[in-house]
């Protein structure tokens with residue numbers, strides 16, 4: 001699994017909606033990719049924090065927009081290499 005695929009599935013991964021094969025691939029990628037584990041970490045913190053402060057968790061549609069922005073950022077970085 002590469003970073004772009006991981007980012008695409010990250011929302012479902014956090015919600016535990018991924019099937020076992022994809023979840024295992026996501027776990028493998030996260031274990032070896034510092035970039036994606038930072039994204040996962042900050043996203044989970046963001047979700048936790050919003051629960052903590054009593055705000056409604058970020059709607060899935062909003063998060064998916066966020067993923068596509070992160071994905072675009074990855075793409076731009078790759079293009080610079």
Ligand SMILES: [Zn+2]
Pocket residue numbers: 002003006029033034035036037
């Ligand atoms: Zn990655």
